[in-house]
Amino acid sequence: MDYIKLKNTAKEILKKHPGFDPKTAIVLGSGLGSLSEEINVRGQIFYNEIEGMPVSTVDGHKGRFIFGNFMGVPLIIMDGRVHMYEGYEAATAALPIRMLYLFGVENIILTNASGGITYDSGTIMLVEDHISSFVSSPLVGPNDEMIGPRFPDMSNVYNKELSSLLCESAAATGVAVKKGIYCQLTGPNYETPAEVRMLKVLGADAVGMSTAIEAQLAVHCGMKVCALSCITNKAAGLGNPLSHEEVKIMGARMSGDLKRLLRDFIRKIGESYEDTIL
Numbered sequence: 503m504d505y506i507k508l509k510n511t512a513k514e515i516l517k518k519h520p521g522f523d524p525k526t527a528i529v530l531g532s533g534l535g536s537l538s539e540e541i542n543v544r545g546q547i548f549y550n551e552i553e554g555m556p557v558s559t560v561d562g563h564k565g566r567f568i569f570g571n572f573m574g575v576p577l578i579i580m581d582g583r584v585h586m587y588e589g590y591e592a593a594t595a596a597l598p599i600r601m602l603y604l605f606g607v608e609n610i611i612l613t614n615a616s617g618g619i620t621y622d623s624g625t626i627m628l629v630e631d632h633i634s635s636f637v638s639s640p641l642v643g644p645n646d647e648m649i650g651p652r653f654p655d656m657s658n659v660y661n662k663e664l665s666s667l668l669c670e671s672a673a674a675t676g677v678a679v680k681k682g683i684y685c686q687l688t689g690p691n692y693e694t695p696a697e698v699r700m701l702k703v704l705g706a707d708a709v710g711m712s713t714a715i716e717a718q719l720a721v722h723c724g725m726k727v728c729a730l731s732c733i734t735n736k737a738a739g740l741g742n743p744l745s746h747e748e749v750k751i752m753g754a755r756m757s758g759d760l761k762r763l764l765r766d767f768i769r770k771i772g773e774s775y776e777d778t779i780l
Contacts, residue, residue: 505600505646511552512604518542519569520575521589526771527600527607528764529580531614531732536757538581541570541776547571549598556584556594573765578605585711586637588689596640596719596770603649603723607648608614609771610720612729613760615749616710617692617737619702624751626679627670627761629660629729633685633706634714640677641722650722659717664728667774671766677759682707684731686714695739707736730763732756 516522520546530537548566549555558565560582568579580602583593602610612629621627645652672679687693687699689711693701701709708731720727734752735744 503773504606505649508554508601509604510750512601515547515552516605522569523570524576524578524605524607526575526607526609526611526768527580528611528768529579529583529603529613529714531583531612531753536612536680536754537651537761538564538568538579540761541568541572541577541579543568543570545569547635552601554597554764555601556588556590556597558582558584559588560585567598567605573769573772575768577768578602578607584711586688586689586715587711587731591642592638592640593643593719594713598712599719600635600649600723603690603720603725609726609728610716611664611764611767612716612720612727612730614710614713615682615734615753616708616731617698617735617744618708618733619698619737619740619780620682620707620735621680623735623741624756625675625733626756626763627684627708627731627733628679629684629713629731630663630665630681631660631683632706632714632717632729633683634718636685637715640715650724654718654722655718656718659727662728664771665772666728668728668730668763668767671763671770675762675766677763679730681705682731684713684729685709687711692737692744693738698739700735702704702736707712708733716776730760732760
């Protein structure tokens with residue numbers, strides 16, 4: 503990917519929205535797209551309208567950037583993500599995250615739907631760390647030192663300041679939030695019971711098919727990362743047979759609590775920026 507060309511594309515897109523300076527972005531996972539209805543929209547652009555951008559092909563992932571204001575804070579909603587199981591390499595699947603960086607985003611909130619290993623269906627889990635050893639790194643290939651270092655440190659992928667702020671929002675809104683470790687596998691098949699038992703031994707609390715590679719790319723760019731995993735089903739062998747339809751249905755049920763939590767969280771992020779400016 504020609505990042506100079508992509509950067510120029512980002513500038514041209516933002517020119518269409520004068521005065522819009524988004525510092526925060528939210529990535530919406532499976533079944534969580536209704537959050538996009540909460541935003542005061544200024545404009546949108548679909549991934550397939552941006553040259554070189556991968557296209558989302560999964561039901562429930564519209565594949566677009568929405569520009570607008572949420573709780574008075576200018577932000578970008580990434581409505582639908584791209585997955586490796588759609589046939590993309592990790593670097594390509596995570597490319598929309600690079601685009602957010604080029605749009606000027608500094609804080610990124612990743613959300614996903616996952617299978618619970620430790621926690622039950624219906625739980626919102628704040629991701630404290632992840633396991634990505636089963637998928638390729640999105641940083642494989644040539645490195646642009648202007649964007650980030652060749653060997654980025656991953657000791658603190660999930661920003662403690664943002665995570666602390668989110669916990670404050672959970673307390674303020676009464677939305678229960680657990681903490682845990684997330685593991686990304688490639689999919690599209692769900693895990694076998696034996697694989698889930700292995701992941702439990704490794705320390706994973708939830709498993710899914712996204713997020714970790716996006717977090718890695720965001721850290722490489724210097725963005726602050728926070729991630730929320732909505733556990734929409736018990737992992738294989740721990741509950742009923744798995745289906746994407748169940749994931750979407752439970753994601754929609756959980757969206758009320760998630761939206762209530764994010765409203766307060768985004769407001770707090772906006773206030774923290776105002777304090778910095780003042």
